[in-house]
Amino acid sequence: MNTNNDEREFIKASNEVIDEFFKGNIRVFHDKSEFKKFWYKSKNEIDEHHFCMFPDCNQKAIKRSHTIQAEGPLNCVAENRHVLQPVFRDGFIILEKQGLEKxxxxxxxxxxxxxxxxxxxKNKKLTSKKDYKLQIxxxxxxxxxxxxxxxxxxxxxLNSYIKMQNKIFSEKILEKMHLKALNTEEFKVSKVETEEIQWIQRSLNSEEKHLELLESFYKNSINxxxxxxxxxxxxxVFRNEEIQLPVCLAGVAIAGGRRVGEKKYRNVPLILNVLPYDxxxxxxxxxxxxxxDMVDAYTQQYFQNMNTHLEFLSIVETxxxxxxxxxxxxxxxxxxxxxxKQKNIIKxxxxxxxxxxxxxxxxxxDDLRKQIIIQVKMNLANGEYKGIEKIVKGYLKKEEKKLYR
Structure with a gap:
């Protein structure tokens, strides 16, 4: 295939195939369920050999560094050395049992x-500013x-999808040109920006942007x-020496809000940890x-109003x-x-x-919330929360309603 006529035929056939594709007559996947299967069953080809994440260290990393102390917070919430963790399975979050060691x-x-x-x-809890910095x-x-x-x-x-797309398009072009083979070095099949490609690209863009944020956190943390x-x-650091929560947590959340007096809505990235101890x-x-200033305003909302311990539960559940x-x-x-109730939480x-x-x-x-509600009611009866009794009673009603959602 090297004549002008052949080239014109190829361009004509390509355009016809692309037109048919956008009309829905040709698809890489027949429906969204097929694309979801492709998405969640794609294999990760990331190199299994990782290097130490400390700066200027070129030694190989061990396979199992803990994000949270195994003998501290994790052990506090474990039963038979196992905990439950949210994981994605086929696009949905489920809770899966994980062992502390592996x-x-x-x-x-x-x-x-x-x-x-x-x-x-190996300690049960963190005790110094350096400990908290290292945990972050x-x-x-x-x-x-x-x-x-x-x-x-x-x-x-993305690469797998494009290969699949090119294969289908090449086959359809061959059919239209009545050929058995196509010299792909001479005639390239154009990548078509499908909805699926746009979906994958959005995911890539989002991850790349998030990585920039994390690398900024990393640089500042090292400093x-x-x-x-x-x-x-x-x-x-907010230490509650009366409530041992049955959960530990470590991650980054993006909160959205406005400063007082500002109209502009902004994202506030936060590194969060929940670390129970005995x-x-x-x-x-x-x-x-x-x-x-925004984080101070956020935490004051929970910790400097009534201090019934219910605020402590609410912030962690959120x-x-x-x-x-x-x-x-x-x-x-x-x-x-x-x-x-399990389904409602997962939803x-x-x-x-x-x-x-x-x-x-x-x-x-639920059980911890019920215990605290009983205690707060006893405190109210004993004359605590003077001047804010109505506020506390109203708050208790809202907390009791949570138990039935």
Whole structure:
């Protein structure tokens, strides 16, 4: 095929095939369900050999660095050394049992030498500012690993889809030209920007943008670990020494909101941790310095009004549903719920509709919530909450309603 007539025939056949494609007569996938199967069954070709995520280290990472201490917070919520974690299966979130040693919170993060930097790993809880900085650092590293893995998977999806598209288009062009073979070096089949390609490209763009954010967090976190005089990130720790939550969490959430007096809506990226220990729980928030005022306003809403401990439950449940899906729950908390309530919680998680500045209006920790409500009612009867009794009573009614959603 090297004549002008052949070239004109090829162009004509290509245009006809593309027209038929947009009319719906030719499809790579017959329906959206086929595309979903392709999407969720695509294989990840990311290199299994990972290098240590500490700067300037070229040593291979061990396979199982923990994001959260196995003998600390994870062990606090485990039953028979297992926890429940949200995972995606065929496009939907389900809760799956994970073992502490091999799966729960692990990723290929650091070499053997740099693993030793996390001196608190065998401790029950974090005790120093350095501990919290290191915990934030490895939360960032885990997020970077996940995003890079997702980017690799999306690129593989895009390449696989284009190959499938080219194969179908080439076959249809051959049919129209009454040929048995096509010299692809001489005549290239154009990539058609299909809805599926646009979907994959949007996913790629989103992951690349998120990676830029995480790399900025990483750079600032490293600076804070190395510098004794300055901090680039803001670190907030809220310790509750009375409530031990049956969940631990570590991840990045994007909250949306406006500053007082501003019309512009802005995204506020936050690194979040929930770290229970024997008898209590730490909530840790880290963000860029210029977001401090918005984070202060957000936390005051929960922690500086009534302090009934119900606020503590609400903020964590909201992080779990509207913020971060990298959390680990005590199995019996889930197993003791009826199927309807389980489905409602999963449905809320799958919606991906709200951020953490929008409170979750249901209940995950039912038994704990009931205990706290009883205690708050006793405190009210004993004359506590003077001057805000009506506010507390109204708040209790809202909290009781959550139990039935």
């Amino acid at each position: 799966k729960a919170s692990v990723f290929p993060g650091y070499c053997k030498q740099h693993e030793k930097v996390f001196e608190f790993e 650092f490895r939360t960032i590293c885990k997020e970077i690993y996940i995003v890079k893995r997702n980017l690799s998977l999306d690129r593989n999806r 804070d670990l190395e510098s004794k005089d300055s901090e680039n990130l803001e670190y907030l 008898g209590g729980t730490d909530l840790v928030i880290a963000t860029f310095k210029d977001n401090k 992080w779990m549903i509207n913020g971060v899906d990298f959390w680990f729950l005590k199995p019996s908390i889930w197993e003791n719920k009826d199927l309807k 809320k998680m799958n919606q991906l509709k709200y951020g953490i500045f929008t409170p979750y209006n249901g209940s995950i920790f």
